[in-house]
Amino acid sequence: MSSTQPPATEAITDRAGEAVRVAVLLPLRLFLGITYLYAGAVKLLDPHFLVAGDPFSVVAQMEGYARSSPLGGLITATLPMATTIGLLIALAELAIGLGLLSGLAYRLAAVAGFALSILFWLVASWSVMPYFFSPDLPYAAGFLTLALAGHGGRWVLGLARPKAAPDGPAPAGAPVSTLRRDLIGVGLLAVLTGLVAGLTSAAAALGKSRPSGPVPTTAPVTAVPATPAPTTAPATAAPATAAPASAAPVTPAPPTAAPPTAAPATPAAGLAGPRIGNVADFASRQGVAITVPFEAPFALGPGNPGIMVQLPDQRVVAFSAVCTHGRCTVALDPSTGSLLCPCHLGAFDPANHAAVVSGPPPLPLPEMTVAVDPATGDVHAIFG
Ligand code: FES
Incomplete structure (x- = not known):
């Protein structure tokens, strides 16, 4: 036309x-x-x-x-x-x-x-x-x-x-x-x-705003005793019978051996599961990468990355390190103390059950209950 x-x-x-x-x-x-x-x-x-x-x-x-x-x-x-x-x-x-x-x-x-x-x-x-x-x-x-x-x-x-x-x-x-x-x-x-x-x-x-490279090995370690931390933890924190062979039996520590604040991560209820680390690990890294234990009844399958953190009040906490947004691996940001996802900068608060602080993640990181063996400083996952 x-x-x-x-x-x-x-x-x-x-x-x-x-x-x-x-x-x-x-x-x-x-x-x-x-x-x-x-x-x-x-x-x-x-x-x-x-x-x-x-x-x-x-x-x-x-x-x-x-x-x-x-x-x-x-x-x-x-x-x-x-x-x-x-x-x-x-x-x-x-x-x-x-x-x-x-x-x-x-x-x-x-x-x-x-x-x-x-x-x-x-x-x-x-x-x-x-x-x-x-x-x-x-x-x-x-x-x-x-x-x-x-x-x-x-x-x-x-x-x-x-x-x-x-x-x-x-x-x-x-x-x-x-x-x-x-x-x-x-x-x-x-x-x-x-x-x-x-x-x-x-x-x-x-002008670099943050130190590059892995989490500095000179990270403050004042919160961590130089040796495994004997504590006054209840003996039920990690029953020797349930712990793996590598875990020393839980023995009440001499009361003067460690400050009372060096407490186990959580109320020690249930059975001790696999060893996932040791408090001495925090001497070199504030956020310690772990692998989800095979037996863990966890939101993730075995072999997935997790992360163990010692909080300023000495408590040890552990979470899945798989971001609930896009499944990238979070790491501890030493400058803020938060667990930071590198993909879209989702941030989680390890002191508050890994609640989402900012960014797009819809859910907190699944938390793993842990307890510290006061005799060895070994950190165990607690099931049940
Ligand atoms: S994958 Fe972690 S914030 Fe998007």
Whole structure:
């Protein structure tokens, strides 16, 4: 069907329509561009993210994702190169953000953002239910919208589209010049990304807000007796008959041997289960990683990670270390005393039954009842 409008009027109408479309999409473009630029920069600024062995590193994140993602086998296979993958993701996020904001390689950036969001959904937020609570799917939808719509020529750094003929087909040389323009755009975006990444890394090197690396071995140990802590704990804390062979019998300690505050973790009721650690472990690490004992009647299967913490009042507590949000592994943040999830920064309070302090986790961490053998300092899981 042919239009009844004169060609010039149609062109004006088309340009007006495109201007409206571009303007309507600008908030989405700005939000996604700024957010991805921020996400990439934060990863480079984080003194933990790229440090293998750090409980808040990308390696720890990927180990957690491997438990819940349908791509778990692939994630496990790529764990040896997790730090490199983390760096590439940070650079990709920078490039996507800069591409959207500057207009350089705009559609490529939008498509890459869509692909990365889908990957994040499959890897990082697959276990978030219902699906629309996953933050990555709305990002994917937003990137797809921008990829389909384009930028309309607005805010494109130095690479404005070649002037189209007012009417009629594009000039014969247009496809070639478009390809050249796109290649130049990709090159400029790569340079811009490298520049921003370099500046960000330099800023990270200058001012680290938290000590990098594993939990410092020089962590304060004043709360922990240098030797196993004999206490006045009730003898029922860990009946010798139920303890494994490695656990020494529970013997009432001489009353002067230890401060009365060095008490066992919990009221000692029930049977002593497997040994999961020793109070002396806290001398080198405040938050001690454990493995859920095979016999544990626990919310998690055997072999899952747990964490044992000594609180400032000397109590020893233990929890599942599997985050109730996306199943990443939490670790003790020495600076705050909370159990922190590296994936979306969910925080739990170990002094309050691992209640959620902040972040997206919906539930506290399951708690494991433990008791300290006053003779040996061994920490036992208590069942029953
Ligand atoms: S997995 Fe999301 S906060 Fe832990």
